Amino acid sequence: MTLTNTDQRLSDQERIAYLTHQLQQAQALASLGELTGTATHEFNNVLMTILNYAKLGIRHKDEPTRDKALTKILAAAERAAKITRTILATARNRSDDFEPTDLASIIDDSLMLLERELRQYRVTVETDLQEVPAARANGNQIQRVLLNLVINARQAMPDGGTISIGLRSNPEANEVLLTVRDSGCGIPQEQLPSIFEPFFSTKSGPDASGKGGTGLGLSACRDIIQEHGGRIRVESTVGRGTAFIIRLPVASKTETAAA
CATH class of the missing domain: 1.10.287 (Helix Hairpins)
Structure with missing residues (x-):
């Protein structure tokens, strides 16, 4: 045939x-x-x-x-x-299922797991977690995204610095905004369009902790957020730091009630 x-x-x-x-x-x-x-x-x-x-x-x-x-x-x-x-x-x-997810709890658990590492590299964390509705998400996948972004932020500050994590709602768009911002070296403007491409990396390889440098982390983050029906974007200025802003849909009232 x-x-x-x-x-x-x-x-x-x-x-x-x-x-x-x-x-x-x-x-x-x-x-x-x-x-x-x-x-x-x-x-x-x-x-x-x-x-x-x-x-x-x-x-x-x-x-x-x-x-x-x-x-x-x-x-x-x-x-x-x-x-x-x-x-x-x-x-x-x-499971790949999406369900009403408390993003604040995921942030808390992730920072707990990374506390020792962040302290070792002289990185302080500031949080501004406003009360927001549950997001429609897979908690494991979102934690994977968050851990990747926080580790990237830590690596962008080899001499120490500050990571700021924010959580707020956008009722008009029926979405929750999660922001991870660092005070690190920043990313050159000409590299920003390629930042989410597979195998593209601003690093020469894994650091002393054995993490990073494959060029797959941010690509995976983008794919996960897109599968959630959300969006992720980056803002960066060389010498001033980088911010990743994630937008996730809010779980419906029916889903929240069922949960």
Whole structure:
């Protein structure tokens, strides 16, 4: 049987769609592995806190010291439990479904996982999270986008700096706006049109932490946001920093009520 030109085009389109899906799955697994690695470092840091205060409580018999040790141990254990819950939820939820999503919680969880890394690179985080309606989104995918943007921002400030994360609503357009802004080196204007293209990167390769430099991160972010029916754009000035602005649709009242 001879394939017509239309059949051949459909076949090619199906192959492209299949390969695109496979690439997205590979990127998602890579992101999960990176997230797990980051969480492992943070979990180890929490574990050392528990061990050190346990030793303090054993060495000193007075009640004030033991109360302090137990309080610190409890706080560290609660943090460890939160880290574990975040990783397990990410690993379990392989669904592509969109549902009403609390973006503020995703921001909080993501910053918790990156807290040690940001502190290590002398990066402070400022947040302005206004009360907004739930977005219609896949929480895992949006967290993947947010982690990528925050890590990129950290890498743009090798000598330290500030990352500002904002969350606000735009009722007129029925959307939620998420902004990630850094005070880093900025991106030259001539490179901005290519910033979301696959394999385009402003970096020479991974940094000392082993992250970044593949040229796939921002491309994946764009694809995820577009699949959500949203938009992502970049604003940047050399020497003053870069901002990524994400617009996501608000979940419908029916979806929110069902959730």
